[in-house]
Amino acid sequence: MLAAVRTIPVCLVGGVTSLAAAEGAIREGFAFVQMARALIREPGLVNRIRNRLSNGDSGDGNFAVDTESPCIHCNECVVRMRFATSIVLAATLTDTS
Numbered sequence: 840m841l842a843a844v845r846t847i848p849v850c851l852v853g854g855v856t857s858l859a860a861a862e863g864a865i866r867e868g869f870a871f872v873q874m875a876r877a878l879i880r881e882p883g884l885v886n887r888i889r890n891r892l893s894n895g896d897s898g899d900g901n902f903a904v905d906t907e908s909p910c911i912h913c914n915e916c917v918v919r920m921r922f923a924t925s926i927v928l929a930a931t932l933t934d935t936s
């Protein structure tokens with residue numbers, strides 16, 4: 840559906856935290872997949888997935904878990920970033936020097 844109407848490469852943004860989700864997006868026609876919270880939770884996630892892929896699916900039943908971020912989408916990190924930004928802005932606005 841997406842591939843039929845798009846004329847420029849489109850990146851899926853938001854909520855992708857696993858290899859399965861990324862592959863699904865590519866199958867649906869997205870050219871790119873962006874990850875944010877998944878990489879905040881685990882900066883080495885892509886390397887972990889790459890290593891797991893190089894070892895293949897051994898059939899041990901852990902492939903999906905091994906290629907997924909432990910991020911639970913709680914948004915605590917987003918709240919903390921906004922709070923920290925507010926502190927910096929408030930300090931800047933009240934700076935009388």
Ligand code: SF4
Binds near residue numbers: 913914
């Ligand atoms: S704080 Fe929550 S949303 Fe943010 S990276 Fe951690 S688990 Fe994911």
